[in-house]
Amino acid sequence: MASTFGAARVLVASNRGPVSYDVQADGTLSARRGGGGLVSGLSAIGSDADALWVCSALSDGDREAVRRGVGEAGVRMLDIPADVHADAYNGIANSVLWFVHHMLYQTPLEPVFDAEFRRQWASYETYNRAFAEALAQEAARGAAVVVQDYHLTLVPGMLRALRPDLRIGHFSHTPWAPPEYFRMLPDDVAEQVLRGMLGADRLGFLTRRWASAFEACAAEITGGLGDTRIGVHGLGADADFLRERSHEADVAERMTALKAEIGEGRRAIVRVDRTELSKNIVRGLRAYEHLLQTRPEWRERVVHVAFAYPSRQDLAVYRDYTAEVQRLADEINSTYGTPGWTPVVLHVKDDFARSLAAYRLADVALVNPIRDGMNLVAKEVPVVSDEGCALVLSREAGAYEELGDDAIVVNPYDVIGTADALHEALTMAPGERAERTKRLAAAATALPPAQWFLDQLAALGG
């Protein structure tokens, strides 16, 4: 029997892995490393030869890397057929589960659970099974496996059946829907998702609120949690990394360029997001427009710096949203702009150094999601800010639980309320702004990514 066990003692499973590959013109493969909380969290055990990260091949380059047997030690990419992956990732994970947990559906058109949905659901099962089988193959006896997010809700249950010896955790990086919204899913699917997750020994959430919503769903649909334990781990910003990275030369260069775009003596309201429906970028622009309209004293004196990086562009609804953000920014600029002043500076090309430059010089950070698991931008800005930055924060972001006291809190649907909050933020006295920023930074870094990950492992025991 022992020969059926693998060698890895700590395993992480997620759709997106820490590395991706591009095919170069000469046919060679080049590797790109990604960022994010999970990547820095794993650096805590990173060089450990017993650790393995199982993820999907997401691009042609990734698939080619799998075929050629190219790869990094400690990472195993699964070459799931592209059509199965597209159904599972675009169809179920991003168009159904993401929409449920962020409560993004718009009646009367959505949701519709039809034959197409059932076909995609079958792919989601296949995709989850591919992960469960790979993990079962790679894990040493009694190993700890931490499965990530809504893409892989069925994995804990499938893996438990294959390998009862393992310690299995699952962590949700999203909100969790309240039962009355979650129950929009067909009954058997809702139950399958919950039972899949309840195959884990322990489920982790970013805030108490999301954990309670899960508990409420389980109470209604599966009759409770069974033996599964629940934990809350509020992923924090990586202060050491951010402070160092934000003082590198490329960030300084971007600051110079950005200052020129903003113009001498003007205030900057900064937002940095994936172009994502839940981020509420359009209402943010409307709030800014309302500010300019109703408080003309701000005209020529403020610039809204909005970085909206493309995301999930395979989905029409995301492409439409991206177009709407662009359209509204143009409209505000043509209505209010003057020869020397561009009211909205919108950039859509992903550039981490430029994001850090914007964090450093922001007077106000606007983080107004409709719903968000945590929102790390709200946590990163105070850490990096040069002279203090007022934070306008949605009460529907997970970060609100930790940062609410020192932020200016908004209802994300209330555009006028958000405009008022922007005004309040712009007029906050510099001393108070600096004090609040200091407290926000302390709260934001309370649980650094490495500790966040180690805590989860420790809680799995063994």
Ligand code: G6P
């Ligand atoms: C955000 C969410 C995560 C999710 C990720 C997926 O970061 O907070 O919960 O896993 O997006 O993004 P992707 O680009 O891989 O679809």
